Structures are given as C-alpha cells and as structure tokens.
Amino acid sequence: MSESMSVSERVSEGKIAWITGASSGIGRAVALRLARDGFRVAVSARSTDKLDELVAEMPDRLFAFPLDVTDLAASKAVVEAIRSTLGPIDLAIFSAGSYKRDSVRRFDSTALSDTMNLNVVGTAHTLEAVMPDMIARRSGEICVVASVAGYVGLPGGGFYGATKAALNNLCEALYPELEREGVRLRVINPGFVDTPLTKKNDFPMPFLISVEEAAEAIVNGLKTSRYEIIFPWKMALAIKLLHALPRRMQFALTRKMLRKR
Template identity: 80%
Template sequence: MTDTTLSSPPVQTGKLAWITGASSGIGRAVAIKLAREGYRVAVSARSADKLMELQAEMPDRIFAFPLDVTDRAAASSVANAIRASLGPIDLAIFSAGSYKRDSVRRFNSGAFAETLNLNVIGTAHTLEAVIPDMIARRSGEICVVASVAGYVGLPGGGFYGATKAALNNLCEALYPELEREGVRMRVINPGFVDTPLTAKNDFPMPFLISVDEAAESIVDGLKTNKFEIIFPWKMAFAIKFLHALPHRLRFALTRKMLRK
C-alpha cells in the first residue's frame, strides 16, 4: 500500500499543484519551476526514491506522494491524501507516460495495451480523481501532457502516437463541459525534449530542446488563455504542416522515415 502520509503539514501558502510523472523529465522540471514561482507542489510517480530526492531539494515547497497511475483506487486515494494534507488542488498537470518504438514486424497487441493503459487509462484515473472536487468548487485547472506525435502517424511511433492522439481528442471533448463548470482544461503538446525516454532514440530528433526549456514553455503557457501549449514553435509548425497535407503527400514524407 502506498504511504501518502506527510511527517507534518506544511504551512499553506501559495497555490497547490499536483504533478504526475514527476520523478524525471518534463514533470520533474515543471515541478521545480513551479515551486520556484511560489507554488506548493505535490509530486507523484512510481519511483518513491526519486520523489524523495526531489522533495529534498525544496522540502518546504515540494511534497512526495508515490503513485502508480494505472491503479485507479490508488489515484483516488493519493488525490484525497493530497487534499487532506495540503488543501484543494488548484492546478493538476498529468504527465505520466512512456514510449517504446514499435514495428509491423514485431507488432504486439500486448505492448500496445501496456502503453495505452499507462498513457491514456492512467491519465483518466487521475482526471477522475480531481474533476469532481474542482467542479464542486467551480475552480481549478487541469493540464494533460500529450505530444505533437498525436497529430500524425509516424513510422515506429504508432502505439505512442495513438495514445497521444487519444489524449488530445479527450481534452478537446472535455474542454467545453469543464469550462461550463468553472474548470480550465488545457493540453500540452511538446516536440522532442531531452529526457530519459528520448535518450533511448537512435534516430535524428529535429528541434530537440532541454527539459528546462520545456518547463519554461509550459509555465509561460500557463500564464496565457491558450487551450493548447505546443512547443518548440519550429516543431509545432512542421508537424501541423505535415498534418494539413493530403495523405498522398504526407505518406511520401513519412516513407522517408522508414528504417532500411
């Protein structure tokens, strides 16, 4: 069972953010940047050790709540523990997810199901854990980290891209309903970011940026009224241009991405 008990309740100053997928990569960088800007930040991920290391960097602003988002009951329990210890969640950023390249020669529905379960169903579990309370308060903001990979099906990224397309669609569907309930909904679509996940890639990654640059783009985006936070702009332009092309032209370009 996950231990979500804090040793002592912190002084409740500053808005409260909850970030999943916070043990590394974009989630970790955003947690640190928000904490530096005055937020209290509850951080969740499966790796309790990494969360505790993060908490130790800013123990008065960052608070560890280990969680496997694929566990629906645990997601609800952790959200309740955060609210009980720290107060209402003002901002939720759900970035938990994973990526592995796929191929038609080793097409595996089980691997697809694992990716879908973490990236999409796991996100749904955390959405379910915060939406009712935010609606009841008619206050709050939810951001889901998807990817520009959700715009176009790219060779080797079918499983990952499909999950990110699903998240983009889900956020678009939820936006007007949540807006009516007084809750802001956003989707975050990064391009290539230098993280432990992308470090495994063995192909060129155009317009690659650092996690700190990604975190800055996200936090700056939170200060606007935009539904979509997409970056870097060169990657955003390229992927949206590719998405707008007729299939014949689009496939002519994506064929060039095939491995020999």
C-alpha cells in the same frame, strides 16, 4: 479575483499544484519550476527513490505522494491525501506516460495495451480523481501532457502516437463541459524534449530542447488563455503542416522516416 486569471498568475496566494510523472523528464522540471515560483507542489510517480531525491531539492515546497496511475483507487486516495495534507488542488498537470518504439515486424498488441493503459487510462484515472472537487468548487486548472506525435502517425511511433492522439481527442471533448463547470482544461503538446524516454531514440530528433526549456514553455503557456500549449514553435509548425498535407504527400514524407532493414 477575476475568473479569467490563470492559476500561475496567482502564485503569491500559495496555490497547490499536483504533478504526475514527476520523477523525471518534463514532470520533474515543471515541478521544480513551479516550486521556485511559489507553489506548494505535490509530486507523484511510481519511483519513490526518485521522488525522494526531487523533494530533497526543495523540501519546503515539494511533497512526495507515490502513485501508480494505472490504479484508480490509489489515484483517488492520493488526491484525498493531498487535499487533507496541503489543501485543495488548484493546478493538476498529468505527465505520467511511457514510450517504446514499435515495428510491423515486431508488432505486439500487448505492448500497445500496456502503453494505452498507462498513457491514456492512467491519465483518465487521475482526471476522474481530481475533477469532482474542482467542479464542486467551480475552480481549478487541469493540464494533460500529450505530444505533437498525436497529430500524425509516424513510423516506429504508432503505439505512442495513438495514445497521444487519444488524449488530444479526449481533451477536446472534455473542454466545453469543464469550461461550463468553471474548470480550465489545457492540453500540452511538446515536440522532442531531452528526457530519459527520448534518449532511447536512435534517429535524429529535430528541434530537440532541454527539459528546462520545456518547463519554461509550459509555465509561460499557463500565463495565457490558450487551450493548447505546443512547443517548440518550429516543431509545432512542421507537424501541423505535415498534418494538413494530402495523404499522398504526407506518406511520401513519412516513408523517408523508415528504418533501413
């Protein structure tokens, strides 16, 4: 078997996937898509009821492992439970996270800390839990779901964007080391996706796509050798152009995103 072959190209071999944040949104859609493609998928989230509803859709392919990723010991225990129940994890997709609008008039450092703890530290917990076995086997694939919001600071999204910028930076730092250890790492940077989190937004969301379209983009990305899976392409192009602009021009555009007082 070729070492360059991606996990999703070896579906027929009965590979095991683990997805966090699987009770809703992108995580849920990707879990269903991978299960339909032949994976046995361990799904984790804090909501046991929603996990049970998900598993009921494909009980022979989906398996619930409830988890609060902010608990390191629990994250390690879940990885061990998956390994003993289903087998070694071949593909891990970490999509657990949350989002809440922020404002300088309601600046709340505790809210920032909570968001960092879930989005960044929680992801670090699952990385710490899954990497040792993959490194020991010199096999496996890890995908961290960040966001295009990590490219540019946008008004009202400072806390969320900061966590996604941190994840992008963390993955860039880990990539060369994991590559040397035989483990593939990717970062997934979605634009606006129609999920329970984005339904909170009260502003226009350009190039909004469905969770099914997001899952399709992710699975297609897994079939490539790309480090970054970013979509939809129009949003990717727009955010990268905004990121490349001189600060004066960048701020001229982001000022237009300010809410009216």
